[in-house]
Amino acid sequence: MHVVRPDEPVTGRVVRSELCTHGGAKASGIIRHVEIDVSGTPMAGAFRAGQSFGVVTPGVDEHGKPHKIRLYSISSPTGGEDGSGNIVATTVKRLFHELPDDHRLYTGVTSNHICDLQVGDEILVTGPNGKRFLLPSRPDEHEYVFIATGTGIAPFRGMVRELLGAGPDRRVTLVMGSPYETDLLYHDDFLAMEREHERFTYVAAISREQVGARPREYVDSALRRVAATVAPGLRSGRALVYVCGIAGMELGVLRALADILGDDPAALAHYIECDPGTLASRDAWDRRMIHREIKTTRRIFLEVY
Numbered sequence: 001m002h003v004v005r006p007d008e009p010v011t012g013r014v015v016r017s018e019l020c021t022h023g024g025a026k027a028s029g030i031i032r033h034v035e036i037d038v039s040g041t042p043m044a045g046a047f048r049a050g051q052s053f054g055v056v057t058p059g060v061d062e063h064g065k066p067h068k069i070r071l072y073s074i075s076s077p078t079g080g081e082d083g084s085g086n087i088v089a090t091t092v093k094r095l096f097h098e099l100p101d102d103h104r105l106y107t108g109v110t111s112n113h114i115c116d117l118q119v120g121d122e123i124l125v126t127g128p129n130g131k132r133f134l135l136p137s138r139p140d141e142h143e144y145v146f147i148a149t150g151t152g153i154a155p156f157r158g159m160v161r162e163l164l165g166a167g168p169d170r171r172v173t174l175v176m177g178s179p180y181e182t183d184l185l186y187h188d189d190f191l192a193m194e195r196e197h198e199r200f201t202y203v204a205a206i207s208r209e210q211v212g213a214r215p216r217e218y219v220d221s222a223l224r225r226v227a228a229t230v231a232p233g234l235r236s237g238r239a240l241v242y243v244c245g246i247a248g249m250e251l252g253v254l255r256a257l258a259d260i261l262g263d264d265p266a267a268l269a270h271y272i273e274c275d276p277g278t279l280a281s282r283d284a285w286d287r288r289m290i291h292r293e294i295k296t297t298r299r300i301f302l303e304v305y
Helices: 109-116 150-165 187-194 219-225 227-236 249-261 275-278
Strands: 010-020 033-035 051-055 071-072 087-094 096-099 103-109 122-129 143-149 172-178 200-206 239-245 301-304
Touching: 010 087, 010 200, 033 109, 051 109, 071 087, 071 109, 071 150, 087 109, 087 150, 143 150, 143 227, 150 172, 150 187, 150 227, 150 239, 150 301, 172 187, 172 219, 187 200, 200 219, 219 227, 219 249, 227 239, 227 249, 239 249, 249 301
Parallel strands: 143 172, 143 239, 172 200, 239 301
Antiparallel strands: 010 033, 010 122, 033 087, 051 071, 051 122, 096 103
């Protein structure tokens, strides 16, 4: 961590920037996939899938102070986009908002700075940051359940590519949630990976429109839908569960895990610790109970915002 300190950023160069939805997006968000060449800097080869890096925005804020560093998830494998650790990618959503007492449109400073950069432009970066939301040191000993919404897909793009590139011996399941099918991020890439790798399962959960015969659903419903795929790894304790995306989704995921493993308390204890009464009343769970009445084990990794 912090190979490049916040007070001494290094200069990278944008080598790719493109929209990463697979169709004419219906939601209001604009999300770009941005790749940055950090070769020749201490950042090269120093980052791991699941970490983040900092971006320094030029200029000052309304108080005349330098803009604060913002962190962005790395969406590359540990070897980077090029396999040598020289090119790091991230997934950036343009931010638009109105203040409560002002109906004018304001744009996020750093996210729009990154999205505005053209190929060849320079960018100041720091990091990497993060030491827990990572793949294990012995990945072959585990199976993986990744659950994402929105730009929470970023770390899983890197992790899935890394795991599948290392061989076919691990079961990997990815559940991606989106309001509309056109807003699925990296959708075509994941479909291609699923065709190429027998032990990789990709599931899209669409919440605001019905796609074919499949009803609208959130990621927790989609997780239940593939219970037969993920249950063997979960019951054995081999599976690791990673959740990344909008705050609130973690409650549904924990409830889905309890539904899948509720008939096997020993298996559920690999992931969730709660008393029998709390487990029986899981339809009434709320977020305030997480880490109190509903405690997650080290086999669950939560990164919500």
